[in-house]
Structure formats: C-alpha cells, structure tokens
Amino acid sequence: MPTRNTVQRQIIAEGLRRLANHPTADEVYEAVREEHPGIGRATVYRTLSLLADEGQIGRVRINNGADRFDHRAFEHYHVRCTHCGRVDDVMVPVLDGVDEAAAGASGYRITGHTLQFDGVCPACQACEASSA
Amino acid sequence: MPTRNTVQRQIIAEGLRRLANHPTADEVYEAVREEHPGIGRATVYRTLSLLADEGQIGRVRINNGADRFDHRAFEHYHVRCTHCGRVDDVMVPVLDGVDEAAAGASGYRITGHTLQFDGVCPACQACEASSA
DNA sequence: CTTTTTGCAAACCCTTTGCAAGACA
DNA sequence: TGTCTTGCAAAGGGTTTGCAAAAAG
Numbered sequence: 001m002p003t004r005n006t007v008q009r010q011i012i013a014e015g016l017r018r019l020a021n022h023p024t025a026d027e028v029y030e031a032v033r034e035e036h037p038g039i040g041r042a043t044v045y046r047t048l049s050l051l052a053d054e055g056q057i058g059r060v061r062i063n064n065g066a067d068r069f070d071h072r073a074f075e076h077y078h079v080r081c082t083h084c085g086r087v088d089d090v091m092v093p094v095l096d097g098v099d100e101a102a103a104g105a106s107g108y109r110i111t112g113h114t115l116q117f118d119g120v121c122p123a124c125q126a127c128e129a130s131s132a
Numbered sequence: 133m134p135t136r137n138t139v140q141r142q143i144i145a146e147g148l149r150r151l152a153n154h155p156t157a158d159e160v161y162e163a164v165r166e167e168h169p170g171i172g173r174a175t176v177y178r179t180l181s182l183l184a185d186e187g188q189i190g191r192v193r194i195n196n197g198a199d200r201f202d203h204r205a206f207e208h209y210h211v212r213c214t215h216c217g218r219v220d221d222v223m224v225p226v227l228d229g230v231d232e233a234a235a236g237a238s239g240y241r242i243t244g245h246t247l248q249f250d251g252v253c254p255a256c257q258a259c260e261a262s263s264a
Numbered sequence: 265c266t267t268t269t270t271g272c273a274a275a276c277c278c279t280t281t282g283c284a285a286g287a288c289a
Numbered sequence: 290t291g292t293c294t295t296g297c298a299a300a301g302g303g304t305t306t307g308c309a310a311a312a313a314g
Contacts, residue, residue: 004288004293026278040296045279047294063193063246064304066278079240090234095227099249102222108211108251114195115247117231119240136268136313158303172271177304179269196279198303 003050011036012047013057013071022060022068022078022087060087061114081121083128090117135182143168144179145189145203154192154200154210154219192219193246211249215256222249 015032016023023031029044048069052059058070060078068087077090099110120128147164148155155163161176180201184191190202192210200219209222231242252260 006287006294008295024278038296042280042297043295049279061195063195064199067196077234079234079238079242081240082243088238088240090238092230092233092237098224098247101224102209102211102249103251105224106211106220106222106249106251107254108213108220108249109257110211110249110251111214112251113247113249115230115245117234117238117240117242117245119235119238119242119244122239125241138269138313140270156303170271174272174305175270181304 003054008039008043009047009051011039012044013051016048016057016069017071022070024066024068026066028069061116062087063116063118077115077117079117079119079121081124082118083120083124086121086123088121135186140171140175141179141183143171144176145183148180148189148201149203154202156198156200158198160201193248194219195248195250209247209249211251211253213253213256214250215252215259218253218255220253 011032012028015028019028019031025045025048026041028048029039029041032044033039048057048059051057052069055073058073058075060068060070062068062078062080065080065085075094077092077094078087079090080087095113095115099113102108102113103110143164144160147160151160151163157177157180158173160180161171161173164171164176180189180191183189184201187205190205190207192200192202194200194210194212197212197217207226209224209226210219211222212219227245227247231245234240234245235242
C-alpha cells in the first residue's frame with residue numbers, strides 16, 4: 001500500500017516540528033488545529049502513528065501516560081519527572097548488546113527495547129528544597 | 133497514614149500469588165472474584181497499586197498496555213511478544229550505573245528506570261515458520 | 265470513636281474504529 | 290478511476306474517583 005502525500009500529513013509533521021518538547025498526540029492536535037481548524041483528532045493520531053512506524057519521527061512510549069512524539073528520529077532514551085510529568089532526553093549511549101543478551105536469556109527474537117528513567121527534574125527539585 | 137490490614141488485602145495478595153505469569157489487575161480481579169464475588173474492581177486496582185508502591189509486589193508497566201503485577205518483588209526486566217501479547221521475565225543482569233549516568237546527563241535526580249524488550253516469543257516464531 | 269477502606273457506578277484519559285465523503289495518483 | 294485518507298462521532302480499553310456504608314485499630 002503506497003503511502004500518499006496529503007496536506008494533513010505536511011501540516012502535522014510541521015506542527016510536530018514546531019512543538020519543542022515531546023508533545024503528546026493531543027497536544028499536536030490542539031496546536032495544529034489553531035491554524036487548521038478543520039483537521040480531525042483521529043487524523044492526527046493516525047498520522048503520527050504512521051510517521052512513527054515509517055521511522056520519520058520518533059515515538060516515546062511513556063509508562064502510564066500518553067505516547068509522545070519527537071521530530072527527531074534517532075534512538076535515544078528519556079526521563080520523566082514524576083512530579084510534573086515533564087519528559088526530557090537522556091543523552092546516554094544506547095545500550096549495546098542487551099538485545100542479544102535478552103534474546104539468549106528468553107528465547108525470544110528481540111526486535112528492540114525501551115529504556116525509560118524516572119526521576120525529579122531540576123525545577124521540581126528546587127520546589128522541593130524551597131518548600132521543605 | 134497507617135496502612136490497615138484488611139481481608140481484601142489478603143485475598144488480593146493471595147490471588148496474585150496464585151496467578152503464575154504477570155497478570156493484569158483485571159485478571160486478578162476476575163480470578164479473585166470467583167471465590168469472593170463481593171469484591172470490587174476498584175479495590176483490586178487500588179490494592180495492587182498500593183502493594184506495588186510499598187514494594188511488596190512488583191509492577192510491570194507495559195508500553196501500550198495494561199499494567200501487570202508480579203508477586204515477586206525483586207527487580208528484573210521483561211519482554212513482550214508483539215504477536216500474542218505474552219510477557220516473560222528476562223533474566224539479564226540489572227543495569228549498573230545507568231541511573232547515575234542518566235542523572236549526570238539530564239540533571240534529574242533519578243529514582244529508577246524501566247527496561248522493556250519487544251520481540252517475538254518462541255511459540256509465535258514457530259507459527260510464523262509454519263505459516264510461511 | 266476515628267480514620268482507613270470498601271463497593272458501586274460513573275467519570276476519565278488516551279486511542280482506535282466504522283463509515284461515508286473527499287483527495288490523491 | 291481506484292483506493293488512500295479524512296473527519297466525525299461513537300466505542301473501546303484501562304484506570305481512577307466521589308461518596309456513603311462498613312471495617313480496622
């Protein structure tokens with residue numbers, strides 16, 4: 001099934017590019033809709049998912065929360081602030097050899113992995129300090 | 133807030149212990165309810181979450197899926213079959229030093245991490261082979 | 265008695281789906 | 290034209306919440 005190059009696709013990709021930090025599909029929807037009120041929520045969800053599957057954008061699956069998208073497609077990990085929900089990149093080297101190790105240990109054919117950190121972001125650390 | 137020792141707590145912990153492999157909260161609910169029809173779904177969700185927070189049981193957060201629980205509390209990783217949804221343990225050594233590295237790279241105070249593998253389980257590999 | 269918990273049902277969030285109308289190639 | 294895609298609204302899965310009644314300490 002050849003994939004078509006629709007206006008919405010452009011708009012959504014562009015919208016994602018402008019939202020700096022790991023927006024959720026709904027945030028992209030809200031943003032895009034300000035300039036293009038006609039666009040449908042389902043289209044945004046479908047398109048982001050499609051682009052992510054094609055590898056054109058990154059998808060960050062968050063434990064217990066909405067998926068987030070990233071206009072940069074290269075693999076990297078993320079931290080999530082357990083106080084405010086903020087998500088940031090973690091520029092730690094990508095784990096090497098773990099997939100093979102996991103394959104050996106489990107018998108699965110491993111296709112990939114997700115590593116997510118939990119923690120408290122600098123801003124929330126500051127709040128804690130001042131309120132304590 | 134002192135935590136009380138209720139009948140339901142016992143029943144739920146016991147129910148989890150009997151379900152072998154990483155049941156979801158709803159699976160625990162269904163199982164528990166066979167012997168104790170009066171128990172409420174919300175109670176099961178609340179209790180499992182509570183026990184997990186207390187560290188008495190393990191919680192496996194699955195990308196894009198229901199949380200799963202584990203009566204064993206020690207830290208280990210998991211694989212999820214992208215075909216059938218099955219979840220298994222992966223007995224690979226727990227990552228050492230990544231939390232510190234992530235803290236350094238991000239400025240967060242890191243409290244933990246989650247590593248999840250995706251792949252195809254042995255059974256599904258067999259299906260693929262035979263149907264191809 | 266006081267405070268935590270429970271059970272119920274309804275609410276909630278995030279996402280997907282069915283389907284007819286519309287847009288691409 | 291053929292078939293992808295869209296938009297809409299509704300359904301869906303998983304989990305949480307408000308609240309009065311019940312139970313624990």
